[in-house]
Amino acid sequence: MSEILVLVEHVDGEVKKVTLELLTLARSLGTPAAVWAGPGITADAKAKLAAYGADKIYVAGSDDVVDHVVAPKAELLAQLVADKAPAAVLVAATAEGKEVAGRLAVKTDSGVITDAVGLREGFVADQSIFGGGVNVQSRVRRGTPIVAVRPNSTAPEAAAGAGAEEEVAVSLSDGAKAARIVERVKQEKGARPELTEAAIVVSGGRGVGSAENFAIIEALADSLGGAVGASRAATDAQWYPHQFQVGQTGKTVSPQLYIAAGISGAIQHRAGMQTAKNIVAINKDPEAPIFELADYGVVGDLNQVVPQLTEEIEKRR
């Protein structure tokens, strides 16, 4: 079967869950080959990639690949596309993953599909567009299919692959090094999962009422091992940092469980969370549009409901 390249997402040497999802998906369509960009691959990381089906692991370990914005990763993948003639390239549909996909598409004269929530034979991709209102099947007509797949679209399943490591010497153009990352500022607090790849997301909105009160949202998220999100009303009021905003001008999440507390469910917000598998809403206003989406809804004061829920969860573990 033809090789399918999967660009590995990794932080501090750890492979992110979305990569295991992509390897699982790739396995149903061909032979997965992981592509590791940057230094710091560990024996653990290699073992994990192999355990989820990577037949090959291409490693481009130079600092250059990660010290510049996006372009080097696209050049690395373009080089592999030319050398290995894969059947497709899969990346995570994160902001950066999509940018890599975009540049790679131009470089290889190939079609690109973003935000796929499923991928079938012939690389026909399922997408959910217009804020979840329309389901679309698309495919690439020209070149090597490049598909950015949304985190949480596939359940990761282990299946051993050979995991044969192959070093890749990538010769970057000057153009790829034109935008230099001079400093990385980490602001994320605690050990919560990253918002776009979390299986569980608990979001707070206008109803939370203050920055301090977000503590009860955080406590609930922590009891479930989930990420914290916020509506635009909450980030505009500076109750929660902007990078946690879920919605049309923020992040798109597609978790197994989405809990919306004190969020009315304006179209702007719905566009960012409507593809969640299960939605729970807690809101004082029985007319709030979020209840139209909710699998389970409680009309009530989140200040009572959320702490009680957290307590119940703690009791059950």
Next chain:
Amino acid sequence: MNIVVCVKQVPDTATERKLRSDDKTLDRDAVDGVVNELDEYAVEEALKLKEAHGGEVTVLTMGPGKATETIRKALAMGADKAVHLSDAALHGSDALSTSYAMAQALKKIGFDLVILGSESTDARTGVLPAMLAERLGTPQLTLARKVDVNGSSITIERLTDYGFDRVEATLPAVVSVVEKINEPRYPSFKGIMAAKKKPVETLGIADAEIAADQVGLDAAWSEVVEFAPAPPRAAGTIVKDEGDGGAKVAEFLASKKFI
């Protein structure tokens, strides 16, 4: 500094958006058009940079005749002039052909800085800024929540999952902005009146040296095979909190094996 802001007319998200049954492209006639929200932040940032460093702000839009409404709004905010890339041959262009056509127009206009929103509210692909940087061979400074220009050097704060990266490059460059970057101004009455006198140049594909076989529906690198409205979600259970709301949610979560 010669700044070009790319703006896109998109359907108002408050209205129901549809695909056309004939060619599976967005039905633009069925909806009200508005300026893509993130592009308004891009216009604002361009105006701020002009105010600080001098120069000129040109608006570039690609789209059918109706897209002039978008141009008027940007001009009313304070942009100096506009270029409207409009040609029937462009209909149905995907991200690859759109980026190609826009890059050709940008080469013709000339620029020190291209600014645009990081994604549009209709297609939401988020690939156009990166594609433009690739096609123009200029540094990619995308997802900016802050932009500083000093002579020919430019620094941005690029939004990341863990916070932000500080990124440096030299002009010319392509910058995309996120909503955090500023607060777009409202056009004043004076601005609206002045906009009517500002020059708007219309370019067809021949004017911008765009190859006809690289744009439009037939050239698209990807295609929609099928589409259908999403089935409505099955009605959920809604309960009123009577002191046990949290416990009830816990029951629901347990039934779904989340706890």
